[in-house]
Amino acid sequence: MDLTLFTRRSDYEWEVRPQGAMRVPAVIYASEALMRDMDNKVYEQAVNVAKLPGIVKASYAMPDAHWGYGFPIGGVAAFDPDAGGVVSAGGVGFDISCGVRCLHTGLVRADVMAAQKTLADALYSRVPAGIGSTGLIHLNLDEMQAMLTGGARWAVERGWGVPEDLQRIEEQGQMKGAKPTQVSEKAKHRQRDEMGTLGSGNHYLEVQEVTAVFDECNARVFGLKKGDVVVMIHCGSRGLGHQIGTEFLKRMAVSAGQHAIRLPDRELACAPINSDVGQEYLGAMRAAINCALANRQIITNLVRQVFADVLPQAKLPLLYDVSHNTCKIEEHRTDGQLKKLYVHRKGATRAFGPGHLDIPEALREAGQPVLIGGSMGTGSYVMAGTRGSESLAFSSACHGAGRAMSRHEASRHWKGRQVVDELAARGILIRSPSMRGVAEEAPSAYKDVSAVVDAADLAGLARKVARLEPLVCIKG
Amino acid sequence: MQPHMEDPEKSTARWEHFPHEADVGIRGFGATEAEAFEQAALAMTAVVTDVRRVEAREAIAIECEAPDRELLLAEWLNSLIYEMSTRRMLFSRFSVQLHGARLHAQAWGERVDSARHQPAVEIKGATYTALRVAPVHGEWVAQTVVDV
Numbered sequence: 067m068d069l070t071l072f073t074r075r076s077d078y079e080w081e082v083r084p085q086g087a088m089r090v091p092a093v094i095y096a097s098e099a100l101m102r103d104m105d106n107k108v109y110e111q112a113v114n115v116a117k118l119p120g121i122v123k124a125s126y127a128m129p130d131a132h133w134g135y136g137f138p139i140g141g142v143a144a145f146d147p148d149a150g151g152v153v154s155a156g157g158v159g160f161d162i163s164c165g166v167r168c169l170h171t172g173l174v175r176a177d178v179m180a181a182q183k184t185l186a187d188a189l190y191s192r193v194p195a196g197i198g199s200t201g202l203i204h205l206n207l208d209e210m211q212a213m214l215t216g217g218a219r220w221a222v223e224r225g226w227g228v229p230e231d232l233q234r235i236e237e238q239g240q241m242k243g244a245k246p247t248q249v250s251e252k253a254k255h256r257q258r259d260e261m262g263t264l265g266s267g268n269h270y271l272e273v274q275e276v277t278a279v280f281d282e283c284n285a286r287v288f289g290l291k292k293g294d295v296v297v298m299i300h301c302g303s304r305g306l307g308h309q310i311g312t313e314f315l316k317r318m319a320v321s322a323g324q325h326a327i328r329l330p331d332r333e334l335a336c337a338p339i340n341s342d343v344g345q346e347y348l349g350a351m352r353a354a355i356n357c358a359l360a361n362r363q364i365i366t367n368l369v370r371q372v373f374a375d376v377l378p379q380a381k382l383p384l385l386y387d388v389s390h391n392t393c394k395i396e397e398h399r400t401d402g403q404l405k406k407l408y409v410h411r412k413g414a415t416r417a418f419g420p421g422h423l424d425i426p427e428a429l430r431e432a433g434q435p436v437l438i439g440g441s442m443g444t445g446s447y448v449m450a451g452t453r454g455s456e457s458l459a460f461s462s463a464c465h466g467a468g469r470a471m472s473r474h475e476a477s478r479h480w481k482g483r484q485v486v487d488e489l490a491a492r493g494i495l496i497r498s499p500s501m502r503g504v505a506e507e508a509p510s511a512y513k514d515v516s517a518v519v520d521a522a523d524l525a526g527l528a529r530k531v532a533r534l535e536p537l538v539c540i541k542g
Numbered sequence: 543m544q545p546h547m548e549d550p551e552k553s554t555a556r557w558e559h560f561p562h563e564a565d566v567g568i569r570g571f572g573a574t575e576a577e578a579f580e581q582a583a584l585a586m587t588a589v590v591t592d593v594r595r596v597e598a599r600e601a602i603a604i605e606c607e608a609p610d611r612e613l614l615l616a617e618w619l620n621s622l623i624y625e626m627s628t629r630r631m632l633f634s635r636f637s638v639q640l641h642g643a644r645l646h647a648q649a650w651g652e653r654v655d656s657a658r659h660q661p662a663v664e665i666k667g668a669t670y671t672a673l674r675v676a677p678v679h680g681e682w683v684a685q686t687v688v689d690v
Contacts (some may be wrong), residue, residue, distance in 0.1 A: 078626050133563040135669035135687060162665040197590065197661035198630045198654030256627050266664040267690050305627050308666040310688075312620045319670065320609055332612075333670040472561045473589075473663065473690070500655045502662040503590075542664075 067104040073424065076527035078129075079458075082109070083458065088116040095459065095525040096129040096271070100517060103470075107133035108140075114330045119338070120151025122407055123400055126459040129521035130468040130513070134159070136333040139413035142462040144398065147339040148409055152327065153347055154336035155318055157410035158393050160311035162351055163358030164269075164302030166437040166465075167235075168367060168380045168448065171373065173295040175275045178537055181376050182495055183282040184391055188372045193365055195264040195542040197248050201501075202263035203356055203364060210254050213261070217356030218387075221363035225228035228271035231363065233426045234384035236416065239363070241356050245349025249306065250313055253350075256305030257357060262364035262496045266503060266542035267302040268466075270439075271365065274446060275532035284450045284531045287432035288385060296534060297382065299365050300439045301542075302391065303358035310354050314347045318430035339408055348393070355392060362387060386435035388424075390415045390465040398460050409460050417451035417463040417528045425451075436520055438468045442496060443489055443509030445535040447511050448517045450530035461530035467515035476511035477502055485509075489539075498541035507541060554681050557585035567672055568619075569685035575611065575675060579618055580636040580683035583649070586619055586668075586688060587633055590626075591659040596634035598650035607644045611675045612671045615684050618645050619668035623688075626665070630654050663690040677689075 072080040072094070080101060092112040094101065108131045115125040115137055122144045131140030136156030145151030171178075178185060194201055205213060213220045218239030220474040232239035240344045247362055263273060267467075278283045290296070303310075318335035321343050322328075327336065338344040366384070373380040393410045409416075418425055418434040421482045425434045433451035440446045444467070471479070482501025486509045489496055498504050516533075523530045555577050560567035563617045570581025587593050606621045608614040618638070626632060633651030654661060671687040 107563070135565075135671035135689065138565055156669075160669075196656060197659075197664050198656060200630075252624060256624065266661070308627075309624065312623075312667040314609070314618075315667075315670065316613065316617065319613065331670075332673065335670065469564050472563070473566055474559055474561070477662070499656040500660045500662055502660045506662050 067101055067106050067109055069101055071109055071254065071494070078521055081295065082113055084116065088113060090116050090121050090124045092116045092125045094127040095521065095527060097517065098522045100521055102128055104131060105133045107136045107153035109228060111136065111138040112141065114334055116153055117139060118334065118336060119327060120145045120149040122146050125354050126460065126462065128464040129525065130216040130464040130466055130518045132468045133352040134412060136335065137410065140464065141412050142410065142414045144407040144409045144460050145339065146405060151339050151408060152336035153339050153344045153393055153408055154334065154410060155311055155314040155357050156335055157346060157412055158351060159391040159412045160308045161302040161391055162307035162311060162354035164357060165387065166439050167299040167362045167366065167387040168385040168437050169297040170385055171295045171297060171380045171382055173377060173380050174293045175295060177377060177396045178295050182537060185376045186497050188273060188376050189369065189469055189538065189540050191374050193368050193540060195540055196266050196499035197261050200259040202257055205261060207288040211246045213360050214249060214353035214356050217241055218223055218363040221360045226367035226388060227363050231384050235359060235387040238439045239359055241352045243349065244352035244356050248346045249310060249348040249353050252304045256309045257258060261361060262368060263299050263304060264365065264540065264542045265304060268507060269542045272298045272536045273531060273538040273542040274298055274536050276532050277535045278533040280530040280532065284432040285523050285531065287429055287446060288435055288531060290448065290532045296385065297369055298439065298534065299362055300338040301365065303354040303360060304361060306357045307354040310350045316351065317343055353391060358389060367387050371414055384436065388415050388437050396460065412463055413465050414462045415465045416461060417455050418461050419451045419453035419455055436463045438464060438515065440515035441467055441493065441509040441512035442507060442536060442539045442541065445533055446517050446532060447515065447534065448532045449519065449522065450531050451528055452526055454526045455528060458525065458527055464518050464522045465514040467518055469511060470513045471511040473506040476508050477505045480505045480508045494536050495538045496541060499522040506540060551621050554575040555581050559585060565687050567685065567687045569683060572682050575682045576640050578682035579615060579638045582615065582684040583619065583622055583633065583636045586622065586665065589665060589688060589690065590661045590663060591632060593634050595659055596603040596632045596654045598635040599652040601648050604647045604649060606653065609643065612673050614645055615675050616668045616670060616673060616686060617684065617690065618647065622649060623665050623667060625649070632659060646649045652656065665690055
């Protein structure tokens with residue numbers, strides 16, 4: 067990216083001052099090296115978001131920002147409903163409430179390695195992954211409504227988890243304000259057989275080892291120490307969320323003129339929060355959040371069943387569950403005033419600082435766990451929200467590594483089998499229905515997650531707590 | 543990805559992928575808008591699998607509409623994504639007719655077979671990023687980015 071477009075405010079903060087139709091600045095948090103590697107489209111998209119009605123303070127991009135559609139992936143923007151603020155389907159993304167869940171196991175590396183192959187095969191056979199796979203749970207219309215209202219709480223009530231799980235999920239496992247009646251029949255149909263499925267692409271289920279601890283104090287609060295084994299689940303709201311995103315993108319694009327919104331680009335399609343379309347989207351989007359939370363809960367239950375069979379000494383309580391494609395109402399202080407804002411995070415993780423009342427009590431002193439997914443071969447991170455993050459980017463941090471190479475280029479560089487063999491030689495077992503999918507997700511097709519996490523840490527968005535490396539990876 | 547010609551002797555119909563950082567750009571070329579729409583659909587199947595591996599065993603009908611041709615392209619692709627998702631099918635042959643704001647089409651394909659198709663990725667939706675339907679150098683181009 068052309069760095070002359072920015073004013074450097076500090077080592078990790080780059081600003082585009084308002085110009086033209088921009089209502090607020092655009093700010094990217096990243097190291098100089100990450101900035102140089104970033105696509106110019108991130109600049110364009112962050113600047114375009116700064117032009118939307120009712121945007122508050124700035125249009126932000128996280129260190130893993132890359133070219134999205136409308137909003138950059140890694141984008142954060144808050145809107146004030148009293149100032150004509152908007153909600154944007156593209157600002158949330160198609161995979162509504164895609165996120166990451168981390169489970170403790172109480173095991174150490176040696177326990178898993180003694181049964182590594184059996185565990186990998188059992189997880190692969192029990193957790194539906196990849197295109198065309200269906201879950202074991204098929205929802206009729208009544209159950210669909212209950213799921214869309216109840217989220218993970220619904221799943222726990224059906225026996226797919228324990229009440230303690232809910233404390234460790236954003237919104238206590240149930241997004242309020244969901245309106246299943248705003249979810250189309252098509253969206254419900256698309257979800258009917260997809261509960262408890264992982265999906266494909268960059269979604270995965272991994273068994274990981276804690277290989278480094280950077281902050282002993284917070285790690286202790288989170289219950290992590292070097293050598294521990296955890297399970298990480300990355301997936302979202304499946305077909306239901308995709309269909310809601312698709313339908314509202316069109317409705318918002320078509321209705322923008324009626325709301326006198328001049329879109330810099332049609333892909334920024336949005337509607338006033340205080341409009342029928344805006345309210346209907348929020349109701350449907352919150353139902354999709356519940357769908358994602360229920361989905362990760364059902365997968366959690368499947369994972370627990372597998373461990374009960376293969377490594378029965380394991381106990382798998384939740385560390386935490388975060389969503390990184392959402393729009394949520396949050397109170398933030400701007401210009402000395404506490405305001406209710408609609409915070410869009412697309413490929414960005416909420417990162418509340420220590421003491422925030424929405425963090426479970428047992429974790430509150432450390433800050434909210436921020437779970438960062440990496441690639442199959444490199445690793446993932448657990449971070450903790452900081453007090454300073456609120457003034458930086460409405461308490462937000464990065465969400466992953468971000469691609470360094472297109473899927474096509476990756477599949478020309480590597481063969482799936484070769485990737486599987488190379489990772490096996492390093493002690494990492496991959497299971498996937500698609501070798502082409504594995505090739506497209508090759509570790510080297512991703513940016514260095516460590517550089518992203520370091521930048522987030524040094525920018526003050528969140529603090530590094532622990533690094534995790536995979537032992538088993540189930541890829542959709 | 544290299545352009546794929548259907549029948550180089552008779553037609554300019556072909557498709558290609560264009561790069562997008564996280565997702566995939568799909569582009570169809572044709573002598574008519576309808577043909578460019580068909581080729582864009584083929585390009586979309588090619589994001590998931592090798593189109594030559596998908597047999598045209600079963601036909602489904604698709605109808606949709608949108609206020610303009612670009613939104614109609616997105617709507618066409620999203621209608622296909624919906625059918626792919628709910629029927630668990632892949633499609634390899636398309637016949638599109640455009641009548642003003644409306645599209646009528648048939649798509650031929652088969653159920654997903656993981657072992658044979660090795661589907662790389664599920665398509666979540668067609669975005670409006672780089673969305674374009676236009677005549678270029680005497681042929682029609684229909685393109686957008688699909689979110690995977």
